[in-house]
Amino acid sequence: MIITRYDTHPIPYGVGDQVIQLVTDNVTELSLNSVPPSNLMYEVFRWALSTEVGVYLSRISEEPGKPVELLVAFDEVETEVVTGFVLYLPVATHPEACGVN
Template identity: 40%
Template sequence: MFTITRLEHTPPESIDSQIMQMVIDYVTDISMVGIAPSNPLYPLYQYGVGHEVHQYLQAMNGSRGFAVELIVALEDEDPSVVAGFVLYLPVQDDPQACAVAYMAVKTGQRRKGVARAMLQKMLERYPHAELACFVGKVPYFEALGFQVLAARGPQVLMNTRDQQTDGLLAVLDIAPIYNSVEVRQIHAYLLKQHGKRAMTDAEKQRDRQLDQMTRQARLFVQQRLSE
């Protein structure tokens, strides 16, 4: 059904564009903010998270000085079609460890073992793997061999082992993305489209949701670790 392929260099445009489309389509699922499509700020996060993933893909050529790897699931019937991807970061000073940055599977290809196959491919090379997910996804990743370690903001930190790696993990600084001219232009457009009150309400709604998810993650982890 699917061919699972690891890429260690910047993917060709045909794969890159499909990954970027998945990021835009599923930004609610893969963003740490969990922004809802109904929130007027949604397009801003589509751009911000999309730009971050784009930078990671570009960094696969070694230009940023740290390692980025990508696993894609290609449909057997049409190998030009990407069914899913896992973007992950090998840990410096620990050849067995990595951290998942972003992962997505197309809606029509879910519940077919695509994510499991991609993660297994990653774990063959990096058995000490870490990821963060929302509380609702914890049982899924537990079934794949990950265990709960701690709360990290609105998400639950999970690992294939009972401790984090001691190695260093290099990540992109995303602050420049959200301080960029492009984001300011998008915000100005949204402000004009929705009005100041609606945008203020959207920010409050986002912050309330983040607070709620952060409390939920913390309580969930406390309960799970005390069992």
């Protein structure tokens, strides 16, 4: 597994798309409400969560006072394929802490 950190430069378009696709595909596991596909509001939650993550991704390296960072895991064989990610916000007053989104 290859891990890449994005914090000072915008993420490549293809990487961002794959992260958002992972969110869309795993909305039940990632949502605070654990909305199952059988729920009538599932598509709304799916759209909302992927949109929220997209907004955070667009903020990487854009606002120095409001940092957003991303760790992306890539496949070892197909190095352009995203296999996982962690989106987090460092806490300015506590350099050893962060909020995981």
